[in-house]
Amino acid sequence: xxxxxxxxxxxxxxxxxxxxxxxxxxxxxxxxxxxxxxxxxxxxxxxxxxxxxxxxxxxxxxxxxxxxxxxxxxxxxxxxxxxxxxxxxxxxxxxxxxxxxxxxxxxxxxxxxxxxxxxxxxxxxxxxxxxxxxxxxxxxxxxxxxxxxxxxxxxxxxxxxxxxxxxxxxxxxxxxxxxxxxxxxxxxxxxxxxxxxxxxxxxxxxxxxxxxxxxxxxxxxxxxxxxxxxxxxxxxxxxxxxxxxxxxxxxxxxxxxxxxxxxxxxxxxxxxxxxxx
Amino acid sequence: xxxxxxxxxxxxxxxxxxxxxxxxxxxxxxxxxxxxxxxxxxxxxxxxxxxxxxxxxxxxxxxxxxxxxxxxxxxxxxxxxxxxxxxxxxxxxxxxxxxxxxxxxxxxxxxxxxxxxxxxxxxxxxxxxxxxxxxxxxxxxxxxxxxxxxxxxxxxxxxxxxxxxxxxxxxxxxxxxxx
Amino acid sequence: xxxxxxxxxxxxxxxxxxxxxxxxxxxxxxxxxxxxxxxxxxxxxxxxxxxxxxxxxxxxxxxxxxxxxxxxxxxxxxxxxxxxxxxxxxxxxxxxxxxxxxxxxxxxxxxxxxxxxxxxxxxxxxxxxxxxxxxxxxxxxxxxxxxxxxxxxxxxxxxxxxxxxxxxxxxxxxxxxxxxxxxxxxxxxxxxxxxxxxxxxxxxxxxxxxxxxxxxxxxxxxxxxxxxxxxxxxxxxxxxxxxxxxxxxxxxxxxxxxxxxxxxxxxxxxx
Ligand SMILES: Nc1ncnc2c1ncn2[C@@H]1O[C@H](COP(=O)(O)OP(=O)(O)O)[C@@H](O)[C@H]1O
Ligand SMILES: [Mg+2]
Numbered sequence: 001x002x003x004x005x006x007x008x009x010x011x012x013x014x015x016x017x018x019x020x021x022x023x024x025x026x027x028x029x030x031x032x033x034x035x036x037x038x039x040x041x042x043x044x045x046x047x048x049x050x051x052x053x054x055x056x057x058x059x060x061x062x063x064x065x066x067x068x069x070x071x072x073x074x075x076x077x078x079x080x081x082x083x084x085x086x087x088x089x090x091x092x093x094x095x096x097x098x099x100x101x102x103x104x105x106x107x108x109x110x111x112x113x114x115x116x117x118x119x120x121x122x123x124x125x126x127x128x129x130x131x132x133x134x135x136x137x138x139x140x141x142x143x144x145x146x147x148x149x150x151x152x153x154x155x156x157x158x159x160x161x162x163x164x165x166x167x168x169x170x171x172x173x174x175x176x177x178x179x180x181x182x183x184x185x186x187x188x189x190x191x192x193x194x195x196x197x198x199x200x201x202x203x204x205x206x207x208x209x210x211x212x213x214x215x216x217x218x219x220x221x222x223x224x225x226x227x228x229x230x231x232x233x234x235x236x237x238x239x240x241x242x243x244x245x246x247x248x249x250x251x252x253x254x255x256x257x258x259x260x261x262x263x264x265x266x267x268x269x270x271x272x273x274x275x276x277x
Numbered sequence: 278x279x280x281x282x283x284x285x286x287x288x289x290x291x292x293x294x295x296x297x298x299x300x301x302x303x304x305x306x307x308x309x310x311x312x313x314x315x316x317x318x319x320x321x322x323x324x325x326x327x328x329x330x331x332x333x334x335x336x337x338x339x340x341x342x343x344x345x346x347x348x349x350x351x352x353x354x355x356x357x358x359x360x361x362x363x364x365x366x367x368x369x370x371x372x373x374x375x376x377x378x379x380x381x382x383x384x385x386x387x388x389x390x391x392x393x394x395x396x397x398x399x400x401x402x403x404x405x406x407x408x409x410x411x412x413x414x415x416x417x418x419x420x421x422x423x424x425x426x427x428x429x430x431x432x433x434x435x436x437x438x439x440x441x442x443x444x445x446x447x448x449x450x451x452x453x454x455x456x
Numbered sequence: 457x458x459x460x461x462x463x464x465x466x467x468x469x470x471x472x473x474x475x476x477x478x479x480x481x482x483x484x485x486x487x488x489x490x491x492x493x494x495x496x497x498x499x500x501x502x503x504x505x506x507x508x509x510x511x512x513x514x515x516x517x518x519x520x521x522x523x524x525x526x527x528x529x530x531x532x533x534x535x536x537x538x539x540x541x542x543x544x545x546x547x548x549x550x551x552x553x554x555x556x557x558x559x560x561x562x563x564x565x566x567x568x569x570x571x572x573x574x575x576x577x578x579x580x581x582x583x584x585x586x587x588x589x590x591x592x593x594x595x596x597x598x599x600x601x602x603x604x605x606x607x608x609x610x611x612x613x614x615x616x617x618x619x620x621x622x623x624x625x626x627x628x629x630x631x632x633x634x635x636x637x638x639x640x641x642x643x644x645x646x647x648x649x650x651x652x653x654x655x656x657x658x659x660x661x662x663x664x665x666x667x668x669x670x671x672x673x674x675x676x677x678x679x680x681x682x683x684x685x686x687x688x689x690x691x692x693x694x695x696x697x698x699x700x701x702x703x704x705x706x707x708x709x710x711x712x713x714x715x716x717x718x719x720x721x722x723x724x725x726x727x
Contacts, residue, residue: 041358077352084353084411091413117410128355136347142550164280165336167548171289172340174550176296177592183297205306206431212303213317214438217324220290221443223545227286229508230546233538234559234606236282237530245557245570448469 013133014140020253021063021138026147028254032261033135039265040124040131043272049123051271055264056130063138070133074126081125085118092117145169146246156239163239175223182219186212279332288333291321292340299344306427315428318345319367320435323394326368327375327387327436328443334368341367353411363401370397383444384437391436392429399425458482458505458536458614458646463514465500473512474500476669484613485644487637489657489677492666493691498650501666502616505648506536519613534563537612539620543599552578552594552602553587559610577609581635597628604632608639614646621656633659654681654695658716665690682713697721 016022021029040052060070090105092114099111135144149166156162190211295318298304304318322341326334342364345354354360371394379386403421406412412420458481465475475497482488482505492498503509504516507523516523518532540546549555556577560570578584581601586594594602600620607615617636621629637659640647649656657663663680665673667690673680680687681698693699697715704711704725715721 037357041356077349077355081352087413087416088410091415121411125352125355129349129352132347132349132355142554161280164285168285168288168292168336169340170550170554171286171548172292172296174548174591175290175293176300177590178544179290179293179297180301183301183303206427206434209303209306209317209431210434210438213298213320213435214442216294216297217321217435217439218442218446220287220294221447224283224286224290226540226542226545227290227548228282229503230540231282231286231548231558232508233506233533233540234546235530235533235562235610236558237562238281241564242561243564243566243570245554245561245567245574247567 013136015065015137017064017138019062019064019138021059021134023251023253024138024257025248025250025254026139026143027151027248028250028257029135029139030144030147031151032257033131035261035265036131037128039268040127043268044120045272045275046120046123047275048268048272049120049127051264051268052127053123053130056127056134059134060130063134065134065137070130070137073133074129077125077129078122081122085122088118088121089114141173142170145173146244147248150248161239163242167239171227175220179216179220183212183216186215279330284329284333284336287329288325288336288340291325291333291337295319295321295337295341296344299341299348299350306431315424315431317428317431317435319364319394319398319428320391320432322364322368323371323391323432323436324439326370326372326394327390327440331369331372334372335365336368338364338367338369353406353409356409356411358409359402359405359411363398363405366401367394367398370394383440387437387440388433391433395429395432396425399428457484457517457519459515459517460501460504460511461515461517463504463511463516465497465504465509466512467500474669475504477514478669478671479514480664480671480674482614482646482648484646485640486662487640487647487660488649488662488664489660490648490650490664490666491652491654491657491690491692493652495668496666496690497669498666499618500669502538502618502648502650505532505614505616506538507532508538534610535613536616537607537610537614538616538618539600539603539607541619541622543596543603546603547591547599547606550590550592551587552583552589552591552605555591555602556606556609559606563610573609573611574605577605580608580639581605597624597632600624600628600632612645614648616648616650618650619652621651622653652692654687654692655697658695658697665692667691678713 036052036055040049060067089102089110090108092099092111093101093109095117096111096113099113102110102112102115104110139147145166149162152160152162190208295304298318298321304316306315306317318341319338322334322338325337339361342361345364346357346360349355349360371390374393375386375390378389381389399421403412403417407414407417460478460480463475463478464473466473478501490498490501500509504511504523505518507516507518507529510516510524516532518528518535521528521531523529523532547555548558553574556574557570560573565573575584575587578587581604583598583601583605586598586602591599591602603620615636621632624632633656636647636649639645649660651657657677657680660677663673663675663677664671665680665686672690673683673686681694684694687694694702697718701711701713701715701721705713709725711721711724715724
């Protein structure tokens with residue numbers, strides 16, 4: 001199941017490229033992503049969702065990332081969504097007491113309200129999935145952490161330790177492959193003792209998990225001692241007074257992107273508020 | 278807010294463990310529900326909260342939440358209100374549970390803290406899923422029970438084992454505890 | 457100058473001294489080798505030199521700055537760079553360039569300066585072409601070079617290597633040491649190499665031996681190699697090269713008493 005994990009544990013899915021989307025300033029990527037996502041969370045309706053879905057598809061084409069690659073990730077999710085949709089229809093009676101009954105299942109009453117709510121969910125989740133895929137495929141995670149720190153910098157003035165939090169993210173990303181190697185060693189040690197890791201039901205798996213996960217947890221405290229000393233030896237003394245080695249620069253393209261996204265978002269809000277569907 | 282070097286480093290490393298558990302599938306244990314597996318991805322947040330306090334617990338939970346949002350294994354985690362928000366509380370409630378109960382002894386304290394942290398995760402995620410209209414309440418109850426129980430057992434086992442191991446290695450609880 | 461004045465150190469919670477009344481100074485631009493058996497206090501000594509630990513008694517001054525004060529500690533850290541044994545546990549960023557920039561960022565330098573110093577340091581250790589490589593794809597040898605570059609980019613006056621080369625294979629270690637020798641010579645960098653490998657000691661201007669927290673030798677490496685008893689009482693062996701030379705001389709072959717390199721010895725034999 002997970003021999004040689006370290007080789008292919010990838011947390012970021014960043015695929016370098018030079019499409020319009022790739023070339024945007026990471027701050028623009030993050031900010032427009034945030035705008036689109038929060039719109040999806042608040043606004044409800046077929047017209048705004050289809051509008052946003054259309055926009056996400058256009059972005060996907062612009063990104064020149066193979067469409068099949070992105071859709072392959074969506075397929076298993078669609079199954080779960082379908083099941084959830086069925087549940088939503090069956091159990092919708094109490095949420096829509098004045099809707100006419102579609103059919104009954106025991107004491108549960110299915111309604112059209114459930115059909116619509118489920119359909120909107122599928123649409124919303126699909127667009128959200130496309131947007132997160134686009135973000136993580138066109139921007140590195142460290143870059144996004146830097147961008148987040150810069151965008152939120154007004155909060156730093158209020159005492160929020162943004163620089164420290166960005167460092168926490170970096171350290172987490174930095175150590176995933178290292179800990180994967182460690183885990184690999186632990187797995188091999190277990191296998192050489194005859195353990196079969198991916199067999200058995202819940203109890204069996206749980207029992208075999210302990211000798212892998214507990215040493216992994218304990219090992220990080222040794223590492224932590226080393227890393228703390230090394231960081232202090234390299235003159236780390238908190239976020240204050242630190243400078244930043246990287247900077248981003250907004251280009252005309254970023255302004256264009258901002259205008260387009262704002263227009264789409266505004267259209268979604270307006271249609272969402274004014275149209276009854 | 279007290280983010281010294283030690284807390285930064287431990288948060289980062291525990292965050293890496295959370296990501297690793299998710300990325301390798303090691304954090305998943307099969308149970309028969311639509312979600313198909315129980316998870317121990319929240320355990321790093323519990324351990325962070327118990328050992329280093331609520332701030333570390335919060336940060337590890339944030340990393341867990343962001344990862345589960347960006348690499349949603351279950352479609353309802355594509356919604357950040359379900360994926361991220363509930364996770365912020367796992368390490369915080371564990372931290373306070375442990376602080377409140379450690380006078381009962383380390384093992385019961387750790388077990389209860391892990392239970393509280395796990396319940397925080399299960400209950401808040403499902404409540405959010407119901408609130409956001411992804412899950413009907415009766416389904417949420419069923420999922421909560423089939424997931425919650427195994428997750429609590431495994432989380433408590435791991436947390437107790439890690440706490441005991443650390444106490445033996447470094448004299449952790451005797452020295453500075455969760456202060 | 458790094459100056460330790462009658463320094464003792466006790467670890468918190470420990471009931472004995474890890475270092476006992478050490479007085480020693482490391483002048484600038486010197487290459488010093490520190491040896492001693494495991495647990496003799498070498499790492500403790502190193503960590504006192506840049507204020508990671510504060511003396512239980514005595515004083516540590518780095519270019520006149522006492523590490524007991526916050527400001528003094530900061531000055532000491534800036535001046536004394538330190539590379540540890542496991543490079544994996546001293547890197548914080550996901551790519552080479554960003555990791556080497558970590559120290560300069562902590563010093564608050566502006567971007568242009570950071571860029572210059574980081575590129576320079578990468579050039580110096582010969583890994584400029586790896587600048588954008590992810591750390592986890594590097595070989596162990598390359599990781600060591602990144603750790604070294606990360607410290608050199610901060611422009612320290614002194615560099616302490618705490619058994620930083622022990623896990624390297626012989627070839628990589630030799631090339632790292634040669635490079636350090638060059639940097640030491642060209643930049644006038646003070647280098648303190650902590651090791652239990654006696655052949656590394658042969659490269660130093662000066663040798664220091666610690667045993668059970670005490671300073672038991674401070675002199676030239678040549679002088680030390682002539683005291684096999686002292687070495688053995690500290691659980692150390694003379695370098696193989698010197699043992700070989702001693703053996704050859706015992707057999708009546710004309711070779712120098714302290715050959716610095718194997719080539720020197722071979723040249724003598726060829727004559
Ligand atoms: N964190 C610690 N707590 C207590 N004692 C320690 C600690 N680290 C080292 N020591 C003790 O201090 C002594 C010197 O250790 P160290 O400086 O690491 O030696 P060396 O680097 O020469 O191997 C040893 O006896 C060791 O057991
Ligand atoms: Mg040592």
